[in-house]
Amino acid sequence: MAFTIKVNGKNRTVDVDGDMPLLWALRDVLDIKGPKFGCGGGFCGACTVHLDGKATRSCVTKVSAVGARAVTTIEAMAADPIGEKLQKAWLDLDVVQCGYCQAGQIMSAAGLLAAKPKPTDVDIDAAMAGNICRCATYIRIRAAIKQAAGLPTADSREI
């Protein structure tokens, strides 16, 4: 069945089973490869996209459930003021190791900063806990989010 979804500002039609997760409609039908496949169960966050600006796991979101909500992927984040700052901070602090999770990390971070422009370390941990980084770049992810938010990058928490 055909579904028209709005992806990165453009209406796109996909003729697929409505149960197909958005991730695979993006990756294998629309050739949008930024959202990554990590677990298929919403556990790792590599597939994170925005639906109307809210960070969402596309591997557990059916195409039929997207409706009129705007789908935004990492490919469009350079044009987003928060996304651009995050991408720059990610590069400045050399966050990336293997990099496979980082598109999802940036999407979750952008969702956080849109809702809370000056997050604390606790806020960051809470918002980012759904995104696994197997290389464990977490120290730099925290710092990069704070840098993008214009905050000091050091972790001020005491044990």
Place this chain on the structure above:
Amino acid sequence: MAHDMTAELQTSRRAFLKASVATGGGLMLGIGMVQGAAAQTAAKLSAYVSIRPDGSITVMAKNPEVGQGIKTMLPMLIAEELDVDWTQIHIEQAMANQAIYGRQYAGGSTATPTLWIPMRQVGAAAREMLVMAAAARWKTAPAECATAAGVITHTPTGRKLTYGQVANDAASLPPPDPAGLKLKDAAAYKIIGKSHSGVDSPKIVTGQPLYGVDVVVPGMAIAVFEKCAVYGGRLVSADLTAAKARPGVIDAFVVKGGTNPTGLVDGVAILASDYWTANRARADLKIVWDEGKYADHSTALYDSRAADLAAKPPQSSLLKAGDPSSAFAGAAKVVKAAYSYPFLSHATLEPQGCTASYKDGKVEIWTTSQNPEPGRQLTAETLGIKPDDMTIHMIRAGGGFGRRLSNDYFVEAVAISKQAGRPVKLLWNRSDDLQHDIYRPGGYHNFSAGLDASGKVVAFRDHFVTFGEGETLVSNAVLGPTEFPAGFVQHCEYVQSTMPLVAPTGPMRAPRSNALCFAFQSFIDELAVEAGKDPLQFKLDLLGPARTAPATNATFDNGRMSAVLKLVGERSGWAKRGALPKGVGMGVAFYWCHLGYFAHVVQTRVDPATGVWKVGKVWVVGDVGSQIINPTGAIAQVEGAVIDGLGQLAYAITFDKGRATQANFDRYPLIRINRAPTAVDVHFLITNNPPTGLGEPALPSVIPALCNAIYAATGKRVRNLPMTNAILKST
């Protein structure tokens, strides 16, 4: 201590030199591959360096990139000696071609020690050819020429030529003998020692396709592959009717393989134009499997057998130094403890997979393998394709950790493409990946140690219970006879017993060391407590006066080890740990592996009501020689290793009915940001030793450092991993 300067490393060095000679011309690898300059717009000075007339320079990165930063680091070495600005070069991933590039693999933290000199020679050779070409044009001596930022200057006259202007001339010159090349003094480095962000990172943060899962080949189908859940099981029969009938499924067929789970095994391939459709059709398969003779195996069975074996005399002896029996009999105090650790999955975030296009006896492969050449050989032997008929692209991998040193997914993709008669991209799902890993083996250590009246360790014994058949062990389940404190306690005995294992095992980041270090360094901490000593001082005393001790393929320098341990104590404020609040503890551990000397101090707080532990700060000191090549990348490797290690307290692969029971990250809980330390203080102790690698040696000792910190905070000793927080509750 663990094996070091491994046989692999030595093989790599030999292969490198051999390949260099084989390419003809120069001794240096690839420099014989000079092309006729006229035929190309880009003049190829060697297999690694090409320069266009406009001065743009392409440098090849020879090894697989799995997140360790090698695609950035190796070209830095070339660019330094080529004497160009980092911004002038464009880096390309090399094809898998060992005739040109020597061994191309990511393992054992070997790239730095094996390539530190050769990659700089590659750059210096190209620079020398460019200088000679300029000197010839000026009819002057090369010694009168200087280089900087891709420009050659005739020093006496100030005349200048760019590399681009002389590249064609240079490419027709014979390559110089690398032995005669003068490499820069460290004081002259402009690139080495300065932080360089990952070369692919701009593409990664903008979501451009780079990884194995992103490969698209015209006409390809997406394939999934259903295998027996019990390792090495054989397919008896398969009813594919329902799967084939599912809308969107292109084809489904049986692939026959062997019983070696690290190669091609029996299975059913399903092809569709998208992954989801192919994967969903797996539920429609009706397959009868012969699960083999180990289908009753389980973790409970292994634990029970291990306890039985530990209670019996050992099956074999690994080491006997001095007279352990008499030493134990004469000890003032004997301490005993049993430690165990589980099987672990590599759990790379990008699941295994591979793209292959087979046509008319030849095949093109796009692989994330950490070790593609053995994949070529495996595929040749399994499918009868000539090695030279395989073209192998090395694709950036979403993590490796040793998983991709094996090539099971590689041969699967080629087999499926061959049988389907079309290009396929094979994708594993997370369950495939966790349940068909080549695991870090579990193990059991039954320690005893004798202390004299002064608290000195006078006798040490480990009855290691591991996996294998008789004395033939499964991969990476080895305790070596030089494992510390062997050689540092006068009377020392390592003995062993084995039991068979259903699952395949292999190397995982800091192989063997990641497990052995936890057990040995935790038990040594227990001895410090039993001796009534400061654990850090006790460990320094055990290391003793500076000397060297032989290890497998390497030499352990305990002076370097002690210096690192002392320094981590100073940086962490170890001496002031008595002032920490109740419920907070600091622990220390050290280890040497893969030529790197590391010590960690971990500070942790344990909630007495729940037993939940949280790490505050971690201090790390490492000695990997005289030069940190790319500081940001080096620190990143250490930060990642630390957090990776901390996470290993909390998860395990367990077996039941001959198969792994964990199917996804809900039951294999990789560490997340909310458990990561608040800070990791990384310090490299620079010593006058050759630079060595970092992916692995920074990991092992963080695990016992955390366990020892938990003991300091709670008085509870963590002897069995994975640890459940409940054991830390205050009762």
